[in-house]
Amino acid sequence: MSRIVYLNGEFLPETEARISIFDRGFVFADAVYEVTSVVDGKLLDFGGHAARLERSLGELGIRHPLSQQVLLDIHRELVERNKIVEGLVYLQISRGNPGRRDFAFPAPDVEPTVVLFTQMVANLVDAPQARTGIKVISVPDMRWGRRDIKTVQLLYPSMAKMMAKEAGADDSWFIQDGFVTEGTANNAYIIKSGRIITRALSNDILHGITRATLLRYAREARMEVAERAFTIEEAKAADEAFITGASSFVMPVVEIDGARIGTGLPGPIATRLRELYIDEARRAAI
Known part of the structure; x- marks a missing residue:
């Protein structure tokens, strides 16, 4: 059965959704996105994702075409139509289709392109890797300087993911000036x-x-939290390590560049943090 997706005001079967080849999201990666987790058929941290979306659009000067309530309604409609119990809702807004390829931004009256779709994810909460932990490698951070804007410019992260897979690991950590970024x-x-x-x-x-x-x-x-940079060598000597993300929640890291972290198994604090996040996020889901 084909998924139902949302495109510019319409709910359509995915096979019927069409976007122009001149859309700036396609030709310039001139677009932002968000990914919201779905657990028990409800949205996790939706308010935070909606706020970050507004900030990303503002930083790039892309007009926000929808209110937060309309966005929420669209998310819920897609979850219901696609019967998502555990999974993700992906949202992308581009600067739109000016009808030609031009580095200069189009006129303000060009409508942004809005796309949303769902993906089912088996065992999002009960992820097997949460019990074993993941392995990461370090790679130079060669991305552009505005990583705080959640754009669709994801080529280098994709390359870094493949570097990890080729090295027998699960993911990469980026290094800038000797310190881990993310x-x-x-x-x-x-x-x-x-x-x-x-x-x-x-x-x-x-x-x-x-x-x-x-x-x-x-x-x-x-719990004590310190927001500061750390090196890969400091990470290798840590008691535990982990990552966070909308599709991973809290995921323990048990190996960095071949060096075992702690016991080589998910540690008690990372395990507790995952439980804490899932429990509290479920209570606050909408």
Whole structure:
């Protein structure tokens, strides 16, 4: 059965959805996106994703074509029509189709292109990797300088993901000036002597919605959090490590560049943080 997707005001079978070859999302990656998790048929952290979407659009000067309530209604309609119990809703807004290829931005009256679709994900909550942990490698961070804007410019992260797979690992951590920035589609953390350490917000990293929610939960649980940069060598000597993201929640990291982290198994703090995030996010889901 074909998925139902949303395109510019219409709910359509995915086989009937069409976008112009002149759309700037296609020819220039001139677009932003968000991914919202669905658990128990409800949306996790939707308010945070909607706020970040508005910020990303504003930073690029793309007009926001929909209100937050309309976006929420579309998300819920897609979840219902596609019978998503656990999975993801992907949203992309481009600067639109000016009818020609031109580096200069089109006139303000060109309508942005809005696309949403769902993906079922088996075992999003009960992910097998959460019990075993994942392995990462380090690669140079060669992305553009505005990583705080969630654009669809994902070629280098895709290349880094493939570098990891070719090395027998699961993901890559980017390194800039000797320090870890983040993963290919996630924020990076280490734990040392009970303290959670993660890079501070700046243009160098995505302002993760799962990151913000988890750190708030951690602080409410009286856990110590330090927002600062750390090196790969510091990560290798950590007691635990983990990542966060909308599709991974909290995922333990057990190996970095072939070096075992801690016991080589998911640690107690990362495991507890995953449980905490899932429990609290489920309660707040809409």
